[in-house]
Amino acid sequence: RRPKKRTKIIEMMDELQKENVYIKDKERVEKLLCQLIQDGKSKLQIITDFDMTLSRFSINGKRCATCHNVLEDSTLVPESKKQILDELRDTYYPIEINAKMTIEEKIPFMMEWWTKAQSAIVACNFRREDLTRAVRESNAMLREGCDWQFHALHEHSVPMLIFSAGIGDILEEIIKQHSQMYANMRVVSNYMDFNHDGMLVGFKGDLVHTYNKNEGALRNSDYFTTLKERRNIILMGDSMGDLRMADGVPNMQQILKIGFLNDNIEERLEKYKEAYDIVLVSDSTMDVPNAILKKIL
Ligand code: TMP
Numbered sequence: 001r002r003p004k005k006r007t008k009i010i011e012m013m014d015e016l017q018k019e020n021v022y023i024k025d026k027e028r029v030e031k032l033l034c035q036l037i038q039d040g041k042s043k044l045q046i047i048t049d050f051d052m053t054l055s056r057f058s059i060n061g062k063r064c065a066t067c068h069n070v071l072e073d074s075t076l077v078p079e080s081k082k083q084i085l086d087e088l089r090d091t092y093y094p095i096e097i098n099a100k101m102t103i104e105e106k107i108p109f110m111m112e113w114w115t116k117a118q119s120a121i122v123a124c125n126f127r128r129e130d131l132t133r134a135v136r137e138s139n140a141m142l143r144e145g146c147d148w149q150f151h152a153l154h155e156h157s158v159p160m161l162i163f164s165a166g167i168g169d170i171l172e173e174i175i176k177q178h179s180q181m182y183a184n185m186r187v188v189s190n191y192m193d194f195n196h197d198g199m200l201v202g203f204k205g206d207l208v209h210t211y212n213k214n215e216g217a218l219r220n221s222d223y224f225t226t227l228k229e230r231r232n233i234i235l236m237g238d239s240m241g242d243l244r245m246a247d248g249v250p251n252m253q254q255i256l257k258i259g260f261l262n263d264n265i266e267e268r269l270e271k272y273k274e275a276y277d278i279v280l281v282s283d284s285t286m287d288v289p290n291a292i293l294k295k296i297l
């Protein structure tokens, strides 16, 4: 006699049967889903990355803009600074996605990338109100299904922490233009500092780069303390650094990690399958997270 099926929920969900969905440990994911559904929305919180997780990686084969790219592609940044930012990306992005280096090895390079990019951006002297147009003229967009997800999480009062190494002002503008910023959303990111004339003069607070998101719980201790009854977490990310966004969150019981693998796929798939509970390869939608949310909400 065959043993009783232990992956019933997974098998019931069409979205999880697609070819681009990888689940290494089905029994673990089954148990997690079962617990998340049983505990319900009052025990749930979402922690998510922004660039290439909430935002789309590509459309018709063309890369979509990250927060930083919105500026680089705009008229706010003169050619000389564009060249600097391009060169920085060509140097450091391959390091960011390198499958052979450890996170610890990557950190000093990310610090360099962000620090140099921020000085180049600050030297452009643009104004706060210019950002709206820069975002409108960019091809930054949200994954299909984000709008539904944001609305549903708000309706059901499920808190969402957007933890981004991008630029806070720009990601909020992208969300506003393509969906809505809701009261249940909290953004932790690199925010621009504008002077009383509305001119950019620097960045506020501690730098967030791709690989220091493990300090999130520390930085956001008040936030997590108020949410301490919400002990189930759905984490979404596209980088190995995003896995650490919930490190140190107090009282956490269950965490379901959903990873979007957008680039350098062959080399990274094995690592992603080890690290993320569910891996979505070249997926431009929120279909899988939304299907799971529909069961919990
Ligand atoms: P995150 O998605 O982990 O929050 O990281 C933000 C992304 O921003 C990361 O993938 C690298 C990218 N980036 C640029 O595209 N240009 C830049 O100048 C910098 C500093 C980062």
Ligand code: MG
Binding pocket: 049, 050, 051, 052, 053, 237, 238, 239
């Ligand atoms: Mg990202």
